[in-house]
Amino acid sequence: MIYLDNAATTFPKPESVYIAMDKANREHAVNAGRGSYRAAREANRIITETKQLLRDLIKVDINAAVVLAPSITIALNQIINGLDMRKGSVIYVSPYEHNAVARTVNKVALEKGIVVKEIPIDEQTLAIDLEKMKYEFSKDRPEFVFCTHVSNVTGYILPVQDIFAEAKKYGAITILDSAQSLGLIEIRASVINADIIAFAGHKTLYGPLGIGGFINISGIPLSTFITGGTGSDSLNLKMPDGAETHYEAASSNIVAIYGLYAALKTLNISENRSNEMMITRHLVKELNNIPRIKMFLPNEENHTGIISFIFDGMSSADLGQILDEDFDIAVRTGYHCAPFIHKYLKDESSLGTVRVGIGKFTTMHDVDCLVSALKELANE
Amino acid sequence: MIYLDNAATTFPKPESVYIAMDKANREHAVNAGRGSYRAAREANRIITETKQLLRDLIKVDINAAVVLAPSITIALNQIINGLDMRKGSVIYVSPYEHNAVARTVNKVALEKGIVVKEIPIDEQTLAIDLEKMKYEFSKDRPEFVFCTHVSNVTGYILPVQDIFAEAKKYGAITILDSAQSLGLIEIRASVINADIIAFAGHKTLYGPLGIGGFINISGIPLSTFITGGTGSDSLNLKMPDGAETHYEAASSNIVAIYGLYAALKTLNISENRSNEMMITRHLVKELNNIPRIKMFLPNEENHTGIISFIFDGMSSADLGQILDEDFDIAVRTGYHCAPFIHKYLKDESSLGTVRVGIGKFTTMHDVDCLVSALKELANE
Incomplete structure (x- = not known):
């Protein structure tokens, strides 16, 4: 083929990803962070290191929360359902959004009565029309702006830095979908003006299926969307506090995380x-x-x-x-x-x-x- | 260790699970059902067969929808958030529930104003008190009953058949958490009276982390909870119809599914x-x-x-x-x-x-x- x-x-993925996953399956596939024994702590250590590699990749410090999820779709559901959107809130999405954003925004819009607007493009070049966007922003002030970094249809790299810089003039919260870019295009968080970056493990990062997440650079509060066991604070009927723990229900997919770790280690x-x-x-x-x-x-x-x-x-x-x-x-x-x-x-x-x-x-x-x-x- | x-x-898992996953990683880890090429169709075939093995396990026919999810936690979130619970609805949970149910029910209860009641137990034997439960049911008629099959704390096998049979007298919808039982205890859907059975791949089924789901035996309608790409009907801003497709957003974790398939094939x-x-x-x-x-x-x-x-x-x-x-x-x-x-x-x-x-x-x-x-x- x-x-x-x-x-x-x-x-395929790099050979080291396959080797790491098979080894993880055979030696380390225990419940990370939920047991007090060494194998569980070792699994937990790889999670911590994987999160640090992700922070390093976008040049943020330890204060940026890295939330791991089974996929970028789940991560975007957590973000979009978790943001404090209210009736009448104006949100902008690029015309290049994937259904992980588009359908989720649509669902939340119907539930909450949000106004969803499309960032305009030039119909000839199919490029974002920044001037027209500025005008639209001035007319209907953006509160939340969602933008994919790279179109999964045409490979177009959107001018996210310019879009988010303009959005920030209105104090909007900016969310980047990096599914098709992280690992392929340099992303420097301080330059790109994204408050939250959602990522997929299995695309341009060359990690496996089954792992994604988001980096909450600005510590934007997100209400609870997915709930479950966290291996901690078990008697609490709410998800425990914590910029990462609060969003990480269920047993970690440690095999996929070992794969992502290996992918990040060899990423060039x-x-x-x-x-x-x-x-x-x-x-x-x-x-x-x-x-x-x-x-x-x-x-x-x-x-x-x-x-x-x-x-x-x-x-x-x-x-x-x-x-x-x-x-x-x-x-x-x-x-x-x-x-x-x-x-x-x-x-x-x-x-x-x-x-x-x-x-x-x-x-x-x-x-x-x-x-x-x-x-x-x-x-x- | x-x-x-x-x-x-x-x-560990059976050797065949490790072999299947490594082979899937190396040969089949493409986007199942989203491409029209052979490798994608082959991946899709394994998904179809895995679902059939799950139906066979609980002795239901093709009409039972098998929804795959990244974990039983996600599956239970989809079920509990998706059920048509309304202000004043009375739901019962067993005292043995895991936080995948307990926290999720608690969240939905706070959002929707639901009455959550605990199925009573005998405080000496720690067994479900069926007589007292019958009385409670008669007093506050159950609309939804959630029950774990086996306690993850004490290994107690709950009398789910009796609990659900009584619940059915009131027309309640019954949901079984089989995380600690499916693959270990025979479950015959027609006997156990569960409308929906949620399952975990990585526990008593001996499959890998990263795969779980639910079997909607009675076709209970569930509103949309998680949204995203489905590789089909892309221009539709809602999740496409379909008892399974509607709940399966994001790329399938085909590597984990191959592992689960191998586990089900050798299950005894x-x-x-x-x-x-x-x-x-x-x-x-x-x-x-x-x-x-x-x-x-x-x-x-x-x-x-x-x-x-x-x-x-x-x-x-x-x-x-x-x-x-x-x-x-x-x-x-x-x-x-x-x-x-x-x-x-x-x-x-x-x-x-x-x-x-x-x-x-x-x-x-x-x-x-x-x-x-x-x-x-x-x-x-």
Whole structure:
């Protein structure tokens, strides 16, 4: 299989991740922090160190709470349901949000009577229209601003620093979805102006499925959303206090955490980024020569290794199926869990896009096979 | 390490679980059901088969919805927050509930104004007092009844069949927490009268951390609690319909699911149960001969491999620490995330109990080492 669905989950992972997980399963998979015995303390130590590696990654100190969750989806549910939004609160979301944000914001909006507004984009370039956004902010002052760092549909790197800086002029709380960026793009918390950064272990960080979370940089209070055992303060019918413990119910998935720890230990952001961009540029150039293909491309400097396109005369689903069955190439087709952006892509007649997700293990040969397949199909 | 904390998480797991997970990591860890390519379909097939094995286990047909979640805690949050409870609704919980139920019920009760009542127990035997319960039910008719199948503190098997049968006379909705029973005790859905059974992968099923869920046997409607991408119906800002899909946001943890699949394939309930009880009976007999030990024992026929005790003259925390440091024996001490039962155990002066959790891999030698250590300490 030629795997080009790295935007869904990166695959494979570094060998050290597999080794760490198997070893953790066999030697350390006990209930971290809930037992007073050495193995439980050792498991707990890895959790503490993993959290520190995450803090180091975005250059924050020990005061930033790192909450681990089974997925970034759960983390975003905790954040969005936990924020102090009230009837009439104005929140902005980017048009590139994933359903982990979009559906959750929609649910909370219906429950609480919140006003949800979309950050405007330029319909030609598909880039955020910062000037128009500033005007919108001045008209309807933002209280909460949610922004994905990188579109999982087009690979567009959003100008989150500018968006959040403007939001901060109004005292808004800013939340970054870094699912497609952390580990691929340098994020410095002090520069980016995010109060909370949600992250996924299994995408650009090259960790395993089953672990994600959020970093509450500014210590934004979040009301309780998920409750359960914490291995501490058991007689208390509320979740115990604590910027991290309060949000960490249930047994920690220590096997996935060992995997994430190993991934963070070997992470090389600049190498991952440059390799991905070299292959992406090559692929873009080649796809540009295939007449039936229309790509949705951001400017090169604001682009990661995700390319979405439509293919004239064939639905994306059909093309994906042919690439799989006849060429053993795995791409993703459809709407990619991003509900807003397709009205600008105008890709509904193709049933969404074909998405190519490049990863650190993608080779020139992989994308050349794709190009060759698409050329063959374009000439039929 | 002599591991006697199997009630927290069973350890080790069968070798086939480790092999399946490593293989899944290396070969199958793609986004199940979200791609149209073969590897994604193969991952999806294992999810479908795992769900069928779970249905087979409790003898229900394909109409029972099996919802997978990252943990039983998340599953119980989805159930308890999703049930149609309203101001004044009367719900009963057993005094043996874990905080995954107790804290979640408490949160929902505060939000919605629900009346929470405890199913009564006989304070001498610590068994459910069915006659008193019947009277309570007749006085305050139950609308929802939550019951753990096996106490994670004392190993007591609750008479859930009788409790739920009585609850059903009032048309109550019945929810079973099978964290400490599924895979160890035969559960036949048609007999036990549970509408919903929540389960944990990593305890008596001998699967990995990171996977749990619930089986909605009666198709009880649950409102949306967790939202996110489903890889389907992406333009819909609500979770798509479907008795399972509606509750399964985020990328499936396919590695953990492969592990659970392998665990279910090798599960031998009667063997696990008989082995555990042989060792448990032996340990109980030995501990009975140690004067400073007071066990909290249910009747033998209603007991699994969990034994809680206090040790005269020493706090449970101290005893746990000595067992770890001087004897390399891992037990669990404290309140075990079960907030209600300790008022009946009256163990607060010992800071909770010392809990021994026997598992399928526990040997006579393991428990003899514990007995020998405790004898030594009792004679000091």
